[in-house]
Amino acid sequence: MSRIGKAPITIPKGVTVDVKGTAVTVNGPKGTLTQAFNPAMSLELEDGLLTVKRPTDSRQHRSLHGLTRALINNMVVGVSDGFKKTMEIEGVGYRAEMSGQDLILNVGYSHPITFAPENGIEFTVENRGKTLIVSGADKQIVGEVCARIRKTRPPEPYKGKGIRYNNEVIRRKAGKAGKV
Numbered sequence: 001m002s003r004i005g006k007a008p009i010t011i012p013k014g015v016t017v018d019v020k021g022t023a024v025t026v027n028g029p030k031g032t033l034t035q036a037f038n039p040a041m042s043l044e045l046e047d048g049l050l051t052v053k054r055p056t057d058s059r060q061h062r063s064l065h066g067l068t069r070a071l072i073n074n075m076v077v078g079v080s081d082g083f084k085k086t087m088e089i090e091g092v093g094y095r096a097e098m099s100g101q102d103l104i105l106n107v108g109y110s111h112p113i114t115f116a117p118e119n120g121i122e123f124t125v126e127n128r129g130k131t132l133i134v135s136g137a138d139k140q141i142v143g144e145v146c147a148r149i150r151k152t153r154p155p156e157p158y159k160g161k162g163i164r165y166n167n168e169v170i171r172r173k174a175g176k177a178g179k180v
Helices: 059-080 139-152
Strands: 016-020 023-028 031-036 042-046 049-053 083-090 095-099 102-106 113-115 121-126 131-136 162-165
Touching (some): 023 059, 031 059, 059 083, 083 139, 102 139, 131 139, 139 162
Antiparallel strands (some): 083 131, 083 162, 095 102, 102 113
8 A cells, every 4th residue: 555645644724725526725825726636536634634545456546546645745835835946056157146036047158048937936046146046835836947947057067067956966077088
């Protein structure tokens, strides 16, 4: 049996969960998230605990069991605490800055690259433009925005210049070997 799927989800104070058919809506201090799930999974809400049940032990239902529970838990955590990812910008002259709500990246191109925040996403620039924090309630959108930002200038293996995640390890390569 799925260990993740069996665990009940604790609903913190200030968060409300509405289950209507296959759609789940979670309201909290950081916003509102709604998502539809497979109708085979049944959701039971009682005494501040949300439990996900599956109808059979078939392979499909076992995989949906843990997935459904994890997605709902991410929604609850997102509207109560929020998610954030930290990115580092490395390179001479590479930096990020804010212009109102927009993020402007100067990463070695002839022009600056501008990112407008999506709905529910917030950018923060620290450490004189070398550290970027992307935060929001929806874990999936935070990850997508970070991936798009990293794609503008991925880290290269020789000097490590580029935009990378905070905990990302870049495999470094040796440069040209000198004449022997």
